[in-house]
Amino acid sequence: MTKEEYKEIYNQEWRKEIRKSVSPKERMAIPRVVMPTVPVEERIHSQRIEVNKGLSLEAAQLEAKRCLDCADPGCMKGCPVGMHIPTFIKNLERGNLLEAAKTAKSISALPAVCGRVCPQEKQCEAQCIYHLKLNKPAVSIGNIERFIADWERESGNAIIPEITEKNGIKIAIIGSGPSGLACAGDLAKLGYDVTVFEALHEIGGVLKYGIPEFCLPNYVVDAEIDNLKALGIKFVPNFVVGVTATIDELREEGFKAFYVATGAGVPKFMNIPGENYNGILSANEYLMRINLMDADDENADTPILTGKNVVVVGGGNTAIDAVRAAKRLGAERSIIVYRRSMDEMPARLEEIHHSQDEGIEFYNLANPIEYLADETGRVNKVRVQMMELGEPDESGRRRPVAIEGNIEEIDCSVVVVAIGVDPNPIIPNSVEGLKTSDWGTIEVDDEKHSSVDDIFAGGDIVRGAATVILAMGDGREAAANIDKKFKSEK
Amino acid sequence: MNKIVSKEQLSSCVYKLEIEAPIVAKAQKPGNFVILRIKEKGERVPFTIVESNPSKGTISIVIRNMGVTRTKLCNLNVGDEIKDILGPLGRRSEISNKGTFLACGNGIRIAALLPIARAMKEAGNKVITIISAKTKDLLILEDEMREISDEIHVLTEDGTHGEKGNFTDPMRKVIEKENIDYCMTIGPVDMMRDCAKVTKEYNIPTRASLYSIMVDGTGMCGACRVSVNGRTKFTCVDGPEFDAHAIDFDGLLLRIDGYRNEESKKLQHLK
Ligand SMILES: Cc1cc2nc3c(=O)[nH]c(=O)nc-3n(C[C@H](O)[C@H](O)[C@H](O)COP(=O)(O)OP(=O)(O)OC[C@H]3O[C@@H](n4cnc5c(N)ncnc54)[C@H](O)[C@@H]3O)c2cc1C
Ligand code: FES
Numbered sequence: 078m079t080k081e082e083y084k085e086i087y088n089q090e091w092r093k094e095i096r097k098s099v100s101p102k103e104r105m106a107i108p109r110v111v112m113p114t115v116p117v118e119e120r121i122h123s124q125r126i127e128v129n130k131g132l133s134l135e136a137a138q139l140e141a142k143r144c145l146d147c148a149d150p151g152c153m154k155g156c157p158v159g160m161h162i163p164t165f166i167k168n169l170e171r172g173n174l175l176e177a178a179k180t181a182k183s184i185s186a187l188p189a190v191c192g193r194v195c196p197q198e199k200q201c202e203a204q205c206i207y208h209l210k211l212n213k214p215a216v217s218i219g220n221i222e223r224f225i226a227d228w229e230r231e232s233g234n235a236i237i238p239e240i241t242e243k244n245g246i247k248i249a250i251i252g253s254g255p256s257g258l259a260c261a262g263d264l265a266k267l268g269y270d271v272t273v274f275e276a277l278h279e280i281g282g283v284l285k286y287g288i289p290e291f292c293l294p295n296y297v298v299d300a301e302i303d304n305l306k307a308l309g310i311k312f313v314p315n316f317v318v319g320v321t322a323t324i325d326e327l328r329e330e331g332f333k334a335f336y337v338a339t340g341a342g343v344p345k346f347m348n349i350p351g352e353n354y355n356g357i358l359s360a361n362e363y364l365m366r367i368n369l370m371d372a373d374d375e376n377a378d379t380p381i382l383t384g385k386n387v388v389v390v391g392g393g394n395t396a397i398d399a400v401r402a403a404k405r406l407g408a409e410r411s412i413i414v415y416r417r418s419m420d421e422m423p424a425r426l427e428e429i430h431h432s433q434d435e436g437i438e439f440y441n442l443a444n445p446i447e448y449l450a451d452e453t454g455r456v457n458k459v460r461v462q463m464m465e466l467g468e469p470d471e472s473g474r475r476r477p478v479a480i481e482g483n484i485e486e487i488d489c490s491v492v493v494v495a496i497g498v499d500p501n502p503i504i505p506n507s508v509e510g511l512k513t514s515d516w517g518t519i520e521v522d523d524e525k526h527s528s529v530d531d532i533f534a535g536g537d538i539v540r541g542a543a544t545v546i547l548a549m550g551d552g553r554e555a556a557a558n559i560d561k562k563f564k565s566e567k
Numbered sequence: 568m569n570k571i572v573s574k575e576q577l578s579s580c581v582y583k584l585e586i587e588a589p590i591v592a593k594a595q596k597p598g599n600f601v602i603l604r605i606k607e608k609g610e611r612v613p614f615t616i617v618e619s620n621p622s623k624g625t626i627s628i629v630i631r632n633m634g635v636t637r638t639k640l641c642n643l644n645v646g647d648e649i650k651d652i653l654g655p656l657g658r659r660s661e662i663s664n665k666g667t668f669l670a671c672g673n674g675i676r677i678a679a680l681l682p683i684a685r686a687m688k689e690a691g692n693k694v695i696t697i698i699s700a701k702t703k704d705l706l707i708l709e710d711e712m713r714e715i716s717d718e719i720h721v722l723t724e725d726g727t728h729g730e731k732g733n734f735t736d737p738m739r740k741v742i743e744k745e746n747i748d749y750c751m752t753i754g755p756v757d758m759m760r761d762c763a764k765v766t767k768e769y770n771i772p773t774r775a776s777l778y779s780i781m782v783d784g785t786g787m788c789g790a791c792r793v794s795v796n797g798r799t800k801f802t803c804v805d806g807p808e809f810d811a812h813a814i815d816f817d818g819l820l821l822r823i824d825g826y827r828n829e830e831s832k833k834l835q836h837l838k
Pocket of ligand 1: 283316398
């Protein structure tokens with residue numbers, strides 16, 4: 078949106094009125110809303126209880142009132158997809174929830190998801206004037222977004238999208254994570270005949286197999302998938318493109334373009350001695366057993382490893398999700414081992430806070446160097462090299478440096494490795510001429526177009542492990558460019 | 568949903584199921600496997616594809632009734648349905664005319680050897696087969712293996728069927744007598760380890776087809792990892808076949824029991 082376009086929306090009569098209705102001083106006097114949560118004792122016995130309960134209408138509107146509706150809003154610049162944040166907030170304030178929901182949906186395909194999982198404290202909320210200039214906590218944008226999207230879903234007033242007349246052009250979306258879903262939705266609305274292929278038995282990508290239900294309940298994702306089904310999109314689970322059928326074979330079946338959104342799902346290991354002992358597993362394995370195969374349910378067939386002490390290696394969202402899952406499976410001590418300090422942890426701040434409330438222990442500035450096992454080959458100790466922070470590295474975070482001779486041991490019977498993931502190699506390996514970077518991501522131009530004419534790509538397979546909002550945004554951009562390609566060919 | 572179209576009992580504890588899976592049947596090659604999940608809340612478990620019939624749209628798998636999902640599968644009947652089947656997974660076996668091919672199979676995993684041995688025979692190799700098992704009940708598909716072999720040795724450890732003894736004895740005899748160009752070993756981990764030891768002595772290129780605990784089967788979890796030549800590999804996407812002389816069999820032996828306690832608890836529950 079250009080500045081002029083924003084100015085026009087900003088200067089609509091209703092908007093001016095709502096701005097004037099309360100003085101900035103009054104607005105600034107309102108304290109930031111506190112998200113109500115399920116009490117710790119209740120929530121730490123289940124993987125399936127969402128911690129955040131959501132805001133009431135009154136609370137959400139009061140929080141909306143805090144927003145000063147800046148003429149040049151920083152929050153929109155902080156948002157990777159330029160969400161029209163003040164516009165949905167002011168619509169909420171004036172009580173036009175449907176318009177608020179429409180605004181959010183016009184930019185994000187998944188506002189109920191992003192409201193829950195975006196790292197707002199690093200994006201929109203980091204650029205909020207309250208935070209930047211007023212020395213007060215930012216407007217709670219994520220919680221407002223979530224409220225609006227949940228309201229839309231629960232009110233029965235779901236926005237029915239306009240669909241262009243069907244054009245019969247077959248498009249294949251490969252991977253059903255947020256990027257694939259966003260692309261599929263837009264293309265279906267533009268009249269394309271869309272099929273989504275997914276390797277796993279569940280649709281949703283990381284939203285289903287990775288992020289636990291205590292952060293993002295399945296029903297939120299399923300509601301989005303149902304909406305997409307209602308648009309006529311076909312979903313084919315248990316289908317690995319490149320293996321079950323190649324892209325060439327799909328071309329023969331009449332698919333005219335492909336959007337590759339296969340994610341970065343290959344877990345990294347550290348390649349240190351003892352890492353293949355039993356009891357040491359990737360976060361993907363651990364979370365998939367729970368999220369995808371119900372291992373937390375005693376009546377399910379899937380086994381899961383439990384132990385008195387569970388160590389999770391890493392400091393990102395995945396690590397925090399895994400360590401909280403371990404607590405919920407009954408571990409006495411659930412311990413994060415992370416090589417930098419608390420301040421450098423890339424995980425969402427809210428999740429770190431929730432995990433602290435839940436009694437998660439943090440063993441910071443420690444880096445595993447070796448695992449020890451009992452006579453059955455089951456891990457029983459991790460040896461960690463203690464670290465201190467040195468000079469900042471390329472990421473701007475202070476680099477951890479080993480403190481010579483300072484090595485400690487932690488007793489544990491389960492270790493979950495969550496130190497990162499690599500791009501999924503299946504499509505790059507199976508398509509000739511598809512250009513990839515040295516680290517295996519697919520290379521695309523500004524239009525998400527790969528080196529192969531009918532193949533577009535986006536999300537984590539292009540960016541490496543990134544975020545839901547960026548993956549979603551890529552999917553929407555790719556859809557627009559795929560449409561442009563076919564329109565120009567006409 | 569994938570319907571079971573036929574069920575055959577191969578021994579007192581081993582069954583063969585033929586299941587509708589048209590897309591998999593069409594794409595399957597020797598060495599491929601599938602991951603299946605019987606029902607909602609089920610686990611995902613890998614099985615080698617023993618046979619496929621693309622025109623009929625079916626694949627066959629062989630199962631021993633042990634473990635939770637395996638026991639449940641054996642209890643299914645013709646007409647029952649399996650919720651999810653994913654495949655064909657894994658790298659296909661390299662099939663070519665190498666000359667004389669030694670096929671070593673043990674126990675229920677003879678089922679995984681059969682499609683490879685058959686393809687090697689069709690590719691023009693002389694096929695010498697040694698199949699063995701602990702006991703008669705675990706020695707399966709003997710007739711099928713005999714049919715595609717130029718020479719076959721059948722043994723059981725307890726002597727309940729065929730010759731009594733260990734498979735390495737006939738193996739050495741065959742190797743002394745014949746010029747073996749290539750060997751494939753498929754069986755329990757300790758059997759493959761022993762087999763690889765012998766072929767290593769004679770410098771015979773040998774592949775072993777591994778089995779391991781799997782979750783996704785597409786390289787996303789690392790449950791199936793194994794050390795080959797000192798480097799961590801994922802059995803599902805890098806395998807299931809590897810150079811038998813480079814595999815860390817001892818590490819693998821520990822890893823395949825990684826969930827034994829948890830599984831036996833579930834099994835008790837089932838009974
Ligand atoms: C545990 C965990 C927690 C996270 N928490 C957050 C968070 O709180 N906030 C946030 O913003 N981000 C979070 N992330 C990151 C975020 O989930 C990802 O950036 C995002 O999901 C990427 O979306 P995607 O659509 O590119 O890929 P994915 O969501 O990874 O989906 C890719 C899909 O493609 C499928 N696939 C792969 N290859 C094939 C093939 N050949 N054929 C068919 N299907 C295939 C895969 O099975 C998968 O389902 C988290 C990630 C994890 C793992
Ligand atoms: S089964 Fe998950 S990586 Fe092989």
